[in-house]
Amino acid sequence: xxxxxxxxxxxxxxxxxxxxxxxxxxxxxxxxxxxxxxxxxxxxxxxxxxxxxxxxxxxxxxxxxxxxxxxxxxxxxxxxxxxxxxxxxxxxxxxxxxxxxxxxxxxxxxxxxxxxxxxxxxxxxxxxxxxxxxxxxxxxxxxx
Numbered sequence: 101x102x103x104x105x106x107x108x109x110x111x112x113x114x115x116x117x118x119x120x121x122x123x124x125x126x127x128x129x130x131x132x133x134x135x136x137x138x139x140x141x142x143x144x145x146x147x148x149x150x151x152x153x154x155x156x157x158x159x160x161x162x163x164x165x166x167x168x169x170x171x172x173x174x175x176x177x178x179x180x181x182x183x184x185x186x187x188x189x190x191x192x193x194x195x196x197x198x199x200x201x202x203x204x205x206x207x208x209x210x211x212x213x214x215x216x217x218x219x220x221x222x223x224x225x226x227x228x229x230x231x232x233x234x235x236x237x238x239x240x241x242x243x244x
């Protein structure tokens with residue numbers, strides 16, 4: 101029994117690294133997914149082809165946290181799930197470089213990314229549609 105409980109606790113810790121929720125009701129669904137990446141304090145965040153508002157904040161931790169939020173204008177949870185599966189952003193890591201590639205769909209009422217990076221990170225952010233804001237970041241910053 102003790103071994104089973106420890107195994108369940110470890111599984112819970114692993115799931116906390118990538119958490120997703122999809123909730124709502126007819127015509128008004130909300131999607132939220134968080135991603136965590138362990139990195140060094142110096143690195144790069146590259147954001148490409150994003151159709152969303154993006155807020156980037158520097159913090160004093162050696163990890164990148166990305167929270168993807170979207171409001172969906174659909175009638176069923178199945179429709180919402182299909183849109184999320186087809187059109188959510190993609191995330192990749194190579195060393196201490198994190199890349200976010202956007203994907204857009206007309207059913208998003210509003211999409212936004214909340215990103216926390218180590219203070220020393222450099223930013224290369226290309227937002228196709230939406231606002232971009234960065235604070236407390238000491239590296240090179242290129243926001244478009």
